Amino acid sequence: MLINLGDVVRLKKPHPCGGFEWTVTRVGADIKLRCDTCGHVVMLDRQVFEKRIKKIIKSVEEDINDDEEKKQEEQ
Numbered sequence: 001m002l003i004n005l006g007d008v009v010r011l012k013k014p015h016p017c018g019g020f021e022w023t024v025t026r027v028g029a030d031i032k033l034r035c036d037t038c039g040h041v042v043m044l045d046r047q048v049f050e051k052r053i054k055k056i057i058k059s060v061e062e063d064i065n066d067d068e069e070k071k072q073e074e075q
């Protein structure tokens with residue numbers, strides 16, 4: 001799974017504050033996430049992170065994906 005700094009992700013379980021969405025603030029051997037709802041920061045082992053993530057809501061590379069979608073629509 002490709003994770004980039006600044007990506008917004010949704011986890012399988014909500015944070016106790018009720019928030020589902022997290023912003024990636026550090027990428028490395030560990031992934032650092034900030035809860036978009038309450039601002040709480042957690043650090044997860046990459047393996048644990050990949051088990052908990054449900055989907056990437058907003059990727060910093062989404063502009064590239066948009067271009068690909070447009071090309072497909074034109075065909």
Ligand SMILES: [Zn+2]
Pocket residue numbers: 015016017018019035036037038039040
């Ligand atoms: Zn929270």
